[in-house]
Amino acid sequence: MDYFNYKDGELHAEEVAISELATHVGTPFYCYSSQTLARHYRVLANSLEGCDFRICFAVKSNSNIAVLASLGRLGAGADVVSAGEIRRALAAGISADSIVFSGVGKTRDEMAFALDHGIFQFNVESQAELHILNEIALSKSQIAPVAIRINPDVDAITHAKISTGKKDDKFGVPIQQALELYAQSQQLQGIRFQGISMHIGSQLTQLAPFRQAYSHAAEFVKTLRAGGHIISVIDAGGGLGIPYCEESEPPLPHDYGAVVKEIFAPLGAKIILEPGRLIVGNAGILVSRVIYSKYSHERRFIIVDAAMNDLMRPSLYDAYHAIVPVSEAHNATPLTPADVVGPVCESSDIFAKDRLLPDFKPDDLIAFRSAGAYGAVMSGTYNTRLLIPEVLVNGAQWSVVRARPTYEELLKCESIPGWV
Numbered sequence: 082m083d084y085f086n087y088k089d090g091e092l093h094a095e096e097v098a099i100s101e102l103a104t105h106v107g108t109p110f111y112c113y114s115s116q117t118l119a120r121h122y123r124v125l126a127n128s129l130e131g132c133d134f135r136i137c138f139a140v141k142s143n144s145n146i147a148v149l150a151s152l153g154r155l156g157a158g159a160d161v162v163s164a165g166e167i168r169r170a171l172a173a174g175i176s177a178d179s180i181v182f183s184g185v186g187k188t189r190d191e192m193a194f195a196l197d198h199g200i201f202q203f204n205v206e207s208q209a210e211l212h213i214l215n216e217i218a219l220s221k222s223q224i225a226p227v228a229i230r231i232n233p234d235v236d237a238i239t240h241a242k243i244s245t246g247k248k249d250d251k252f253g254v255p256i257q258q259a260l261e262l263y264a265q266s267q268q269l270q271g272i273r274f275q276g277i278s279m280h281i282g283s284q285l286t287q288l289a290p291f292r293q294a295y296s297h298a299a300e301f302v303k304t305l306r307a308g309g310h311i312i313s314v315i316d317a318g319g320g321l322g323i324p325y326c327e328e329s330e331p332p333l334p335h336d337y338g339a340v341v342k343e344i345f346a347p348l349g350a351k352i353i354l355e356p357g358r359l360i361v362g363n364a365g366i367l368v369s370r371v372i373y374s375k376y377s378h379e380r381r382f383i384i385v386d387a388a389m390n391d392l393m394r395p396s397l398y399d400a401y402h403a404i405v406p407v408s409e410a411h412n413a414t415p416l417t418p419a420d421v422v423g424p425v426c427e428s429s430d431i432f433a434k435d436r437l438l439p440d441f442k443p444d445d446l447i448a449f450r451s452a453g454a455y456g457a458v459m460s461g462t463y464n465t466r467l468l469i470p471e472v473l474v475n476g477a478q479w480s481v482v483r484a485r486p487t488y489e490e491l492l493k494c495e496s497i498p499g500w501v
């Protein structure tokens with residue numbers, strides 16, 4: 082459920098008319114709803130009531146510091162995958178002791194930075210990484226709190242590009258090998274093993290893969306404990322999917338939480354969840370304006386001012402985003418198939434193919450729904466298009482939380498050497 086609804090014939094974000102934002106900010110832009118963020122956070126948090134848990138929001142899904150600050154206020158920590166994301170979480174007021182650091186390729190500098198700030202946990206993904214982390218911690222006379230990220234070898238049943246927990250995926254350590262890593266704890270004086278972690282994929286639309294992975298993990302925790310290890314943290318990762326279209330019905334957060342609770346609560350460890358998409362996906366839309374519409378070889382094309390550089394998901398993983406008119410009156414016009422495309426000079430700059438849509442005319446405003454996760458964060462400046470603004474709404478208030486840069490700012494990072 083979200084707070085993007087029609088009121089008086091106009092699409093609103095909470096109490097704010099999208100057309101009003103478009104007039105002030107210019108298109109295209111992202112718009113996020115605070116109340117939707119809060120709602121999603123609370124639904125998940127409520128599902129774990131009674132457990133010792135923390136929701137560490139996956140910063141990579143939406144790293145705007147106003148979004149992070151909003152979630153931080155509600156009690157969220159952060160799951161980060163780079164030193165840059167640690168900086169963002171800290172800038173948003175999220176305390177270091179609720180930051181977990183994931184990712185297969187942490188550099189020495191990033192580890193040092195994270196240690197200096199005293200983060201809660203490193204989710205380590207290989208023996209090589211573990212040894213480097215040990216070395217760096219020792220050089221600073223510190224002890225790094227670690228969970229090994231296990232690869233439980235389950236099929237997440239999701240798009241191949243967002244599966245992370247099968248044995249062929251680059252993420253995590255096979256359970257057998259993880260056991261050997263924990264066994265080295267005596268030799269690694271700079272490491273304190275405090276838990277285990279996992280993350281099996283994204284946009285999961287079934288509970289079975291979670292259940293399977295979590296059961297393997299629970300067994301593993303028992304094995305580790307039997308071997309004398311203190312395992313006080315279980316990081317269950319993120320990955321629960323959201324409904325991008327009306328027909329899809331992913332599991333409810335409440336039912337997902339019930340599985341987490343059922344499998345992990347008896348182990349009496351602190352439970353960490355790392356949701357990204359679930360919290361922020363449906364809390365954001367991308368607003369765009371129609372530039373032209375044209376017919377070519379009988380196909381209808383709607384050319385809009387947003388493009389693949391602003392929202393990459395459709396070209397990257399054939400993702401579906403519902404497209405709705407900002408003015409409700411369009412919904413009364415007959416729907417006919419159209420391709421919705423951006424201005425970028427790539428054939429893959431397509432948001433939708435053969436989508437049944439109203440008779441959009443130039444200057445009409447449209448909105449791509451469910452664009453809050455993996456939208457703005459993946460954007461770039463291809464075709465020398467400026468990064469687009471992000472607007473955060475709360476009730477009747479709104480603010481531009483990332484301004485559109487100027488062309489001067491874009492060009493000033495580049496220079497022409499004297500020898501050219």
Ligand SMILES: *Cc1c(COP(=O)(O)O)cnc(C)c1O
Pocket residue numbers: 139141142160183184280282283284318319320321355356357358359454
């Ligand atoms: C991407 C990622 C997440 C978040 O995934 P969602 O599908 O957005 O919930 C959580 N943990 C790790 C380690 C990730 O890489």
